[in-house]
Amino acid sequence: MARIEDVSSPARTAEPGEGIGRDELSLATRNHGLPLEALRYDRTPPGLHYVLTHYDIPYVAEDAAWELTIGGHVEHPLRLSMDDLRSHPAVTTRVTMECAGNGRALLTPRPVSQPWLVEAVGTADWTGVPLRALLAEAGVRDGAVDAVFTGADHGIERGVEQDYQRALPLDTAIGDAPGVLVAYAMNGAPLPPQHGWPLRLVVPGWYGMAHVKWLRDITIAEQPFTGFQQTTAYRIRQEPHEEGTPVTRIAPRALMVPPGFPDFMSRARVVRPGPVLIEGRAWSGRAPVTAVEVSTDDGRTWNEAALDAPTGHHWAWRRWRFDWTAVPGEHMLCARATDAEGDTQPVDQPWNRGGFANNLVQRLPVHCVEPG
Amino acid sequence: MARIEDVSSPARTAEPGEGIGRDELSLATRNHGLPLEALRYDRTPPGLHYVLTHYDIPYVAEDAAWELTIGGHVEHPLRLSMDDLRSHPAVTTRVTMECAGNGRALLTPRPVSQPWLVEAVGTADWTGVPLRALLAEAGVRDGAVDAVFTGADHGIERGVEQDYQRALPLDTAIGDAPGVLVAYAMNGAPLPPQHGWPLRLVVPGWYGMAHVKWLRDITIAEQPFTGFQQTTAYRIRQEPHEEGTPVTRIAPRALMVPPGFPDFMSRARVVRPGPVLIEGRAWSGRAPVTAVEVSTDDGRTWNEAALDAPTGHHWAWRRWRFDWTAVPGEHMLCARATDAEGDTQPVDQPWNRGGFANNLVQRLPVHCVEPG
Numbered sequence: 001m002a003r004i005e006d007v008s009s010p011a012r013t014a015e016p017g018e019g020i021g022r023d024e025l026s027l028a029t030r031n032h033g034l035p036l037e038a039l040r041y042d043r044t045p046p047g048l049h050y051v052l053t054h055y056d057i058p059y060v061a062e063d064a065a066w067e068l069t070i071g072g073h074v075e076h077p078l079r080l081s082m083d084d085l086r087s088h089p090a091v092t093t094r095v096t097m098e099c100a101g102n103g104r105a106l107l108t109p110r111p112v113s114q115p116w117l118v119e120a121v122g123t124a125d126w127t128g129v130p131l132r133a134l135l136a137e138a139g140v141r142d143g144a145v146d147a148v149f150t151g152a153d154h155g156i157e158r159g160v161e162q163d164y165q166r167a168l169p170l171d172t173a174i175g176d177a178p179g180v181l182v183a184y185a186m187n188g189a190p191l192p193p194q195h196g197w198p199l200r201l202v203v204p205g206w207y208g209m210a211h212v213k214w215l216r217d218i219t220i221a222e223q224p225f226t227g228f229q230q231t232t233a234y235r236i237r238q239e240p241h242e243e244g245t246p247v248t249r250i251a252p253r254a255l256m257v258p259p260g261f262p263d264f265m266s267r268a269r270v271v272r273p274g275p276v277l278i279e280g281r282a283w284s285g286r287a288p289v290t291a292v293e294v295s296t297d298d299g300r301t302w303n304e305a306a307l308d309a310p311t312g313h314h315w316a317w318r319r320w321r322f323d324w325t326a327v328p329g330e331h332m333l334c335a336r337a338t339d340a341e342g343d344t345q346p347v348d349q350p351w352n353r354g355g356f357a358n359n360l361v362q363r364l365p366v367h368c369v370e371p372g
Numbered sequence: 373m374a375r376i377e378d379v380s381s382p383a384r385t386a387e388p389g390e391g392i393g394r395d396e397l398s399l400a401t402r403n404h405g406l407p408l409e410a411l412r413y414d415r416t417p418p419g420l421h422y423v424l425t426h427y428d429i430p431y432v433a434e435d436a437a438w439e440l441t442i443g444g445h446v447e448h449p450l451r452l453s454m455d456d457l458r459s460h461p462a463v464t465t466r467v468t469m470e471c472a473g474n475g476r477a478l479l480t481p482r483p484v485s486q487p488w489l490v491e492a493v494g495t496a497d498w499t500g501v502p503l504r505a506l507l508a509e510a511g512v513r514d515g516a517v518d519a520v521f522t523g524a525d526h527g528i529e530r531g532v533e534q535d536y537q538r539a540l541p542l543d544t545a546i547g548d549a550p551g552v553l554v555a556y557a558m559n560g561a562p563l564p565p566q567h568g569w570p571l572r573l574v575v576p577g578w579y580g581m582a583h584v585k586w587l588r589d590i591t592i593a594e595q596p597f598t599g600f601q602q603t604t605a606y607r608i609r610q611e612p613h614e615e616g617t618p619v620t621r622i623a624p625r626a627l628m629v630p631p632g633f634p635d636f637m638s639r640a641r642v643v644r645p646g647p648v649l650i651e652g653r654a655w656s657g658r659a660p661v662t663a664v665e666v667s668t669d670d671g672r673t674w675n676e677a678a679l680d681a682p683t684g685h686h687w688a689w690r691r692w693r694f695d696w697t698a699v700p701g702e703h704m705l706c707a708r709a710t711d712a713e714g715d716t717q718p719v720d721q722p723w724n725r726g727g728f729a730n731n732l733v734q735r736l737p738v739h740c741v742e743p744g
Contacts, residue, residue, distance in 0.1 A: 009638060020393070029405045030404070030405060030408075047564050055633060112637070115401075117401050119402065262427050264527055268379045369376055
């Protein structure tokens with residue numbers, strides 16, 4: 001007799017030298033990153049923004065009657081149609097979003113899960129209603145501690161059948177830095193199915209797990225939320241049974257547009273001798289990026305990159321560039337960001353069992369070759 | 373001294389038991405398939421259509437002055453702006469496109485390249501100018517045999533530096549079944565960057581390698597084209613030094629929407645006992661799909677699925693469905709398509725060194741479990 005528990009396997013790390021398995025590959029073929037050359041765009045074009053879906057993308061017809069319920073510890077429980085939401089004053093925020101598991105597949109030992117290298121990022125303009133406006137309408141009662149968000153996506157993780165659910169502390173939910181959005185548009189268009197059509201949460205500055213997609217319910221709770229995605233998954237732990245610390249805001253990171261042109265299979269890069277523009281984007285969900293440094297010798301020496309002037313988009317990445325003069329030979333390019341809180345990127349892996357928040361410095365091998 | 377040849381490694385197949393390597397993973401994180409639940413849509417929503425890019429996605433600004441040149445063995449070489457192309461009578465064709473490497477990672481031994489399982493497919497409406505109209509304008513001269521298409525994407529494969537180039541036999545290029553398009557719109561919108569902005573070729577019924585993206589030149593040739601992508605890559609071979617046969621039209625395939633709900637990590641499916649709709653899509657680039665069969669016992673017995681009425685979209689997939697009554701236990705679901713030429717899908721792997729055109733029957737394990 002089949003049981004739900006038998007469908008899942010336990011969390012594990014890969015053995016030394018173990019290649020990516022069929023399970024990790026089945027995630028990698030459906031979820032996808034930002035091809036790094038798309039770091040050239042201020043705003044990520046449709047289909048290039050990273051996508052991570054825990055279960056299936058729910059099928060919601062174009063004319064479906066979607067309803068958002070707001071209840072729990074409130075004075076006036078609400079039931080809002082999409083038209084109700086669209087009739088509220090709208091806010092648009094440009095947000096750089098990154099998966100909490102970005103960098104996981106570079107860790108040793110490798111936590112077995114969605115095997116991101118460095119590319120699980122994207123930037124979009126999200127339009128919707130400020131969460132604090134909806135919660136003010138509902139009237140949060142004294143004693144509330146968490147706002148719990150439920151999506152329509154349903155599945156199993158480590159034997160636990162669940163709808164995807166995450167909570168935010170109440171002060172974050174009703175605060176204005178970041179201003180959390182209940183969003184119905186991405187880059188001025190209705191949300192694509194894989195980004196939460198018709199409704200999702202957007203929590204600027206936080207890793208992707210907080211931005212609940214296919215949002216159907218918000219419940220205000222008097223007790224801290226202890227669901228799977230809050231207390232089992234998305235915790236920084238060295239040992240399996242530790243309580244761990246929660247994954248919250250995005251650690252600083254800089255990524256380069258890979259210069260030159262690639263080999264199809266190895267993705268190794270070739271540049272020509274002479275001036276080479278090294279450019280990219282940098283972000284932090286904790287504080288503004290204040291510096292980006294570039295190394296062309298695998299981190300032995302570092303050079304200050306030029307940051308573009310601030311764009312006014314507080315929660316979005318910042319462009320940077322560095323002029324390099326390439327000489328024939330092999331080079332290892334690196335870039336690292338530092339934010340206004342003084343956080344920077346490590347050159348040694350910040351390992352944890354779940355493979356979260358690995359903002360290890362990007363290393364990009366480049367072959368400088370004279371034209372043939 | 374670095375040489376272009378040193379950047380590439382030779383083509384190879386994986387050792388027995390060898391997991392997916394870092395090189396294959398770096399392709400899998402940037403290219404992506406269709407999440408199979410998106411088989412529910414007649415036309416694949418933006419961002420869910422499969423993408424395979426050999427090199428980088430070229431950066432082409434929104435206001436770039438793109439030019440398509442048509443030359444070689446013609447009476448009147450042409451230089452066409454995007455406005456020129458848009459002023460020609462437009463045709464829209466719904467096309468199911470599939471990567472020639474779909475199914476590669478299921479082969480044993482596994483050819484090391486982009487590691488697709490079964491999901492490298494999508495369907496879109498492509499709008500553009502019929503290629504035969506442009507070639508008529510240019511006036512193809514007697515003795516022409518091939519039309520050679522060059523994209524703006526540049527890279528290296530197995531030591532060969534190249535712009536991506538593919539040819540079609542002249543009779544295919546000027547024929548009307550399929551009617552080849554020089555396309556500038558996808559689903560009524562400008563092409564997204566990863567689908568060839570601003571211009572690409574669309575060859576209905578052919579595997580994806582023929583649909584040259586970022587199309588900038590068409591050259592009519594008096595000799596058969598012998599470029600890398602025509603004579604080295606995209607050939608069906610058992611041994612490395614065989615001439616092989618070219619990869620051309622899409623072999624028949626049926627895929628199921630995975631029923632029920634998944635486990636995050638294993639993607640194993642859970643359904644409840646009772647009626648379960650098994651639905652999906654089927655296509656062939658060679659001839660219309662005439663039958664889809666479903667097995668719920670790993671291919672021991674097969675049942676006829678119901679095909680939706682033809683939609684008039686000759687080059688697009690066809691919807692099918694089958695009503696299953698699930699009973700508790702483990703089940704292996706399979707589906708297979710047959711086309712009007714009598715081609716069907718094999719249950720034994722059609723192995724070749726490049727891992728092309730593997731239309732092995734899809735096998736989908738399902739756990740039928742009583743509600744907990």
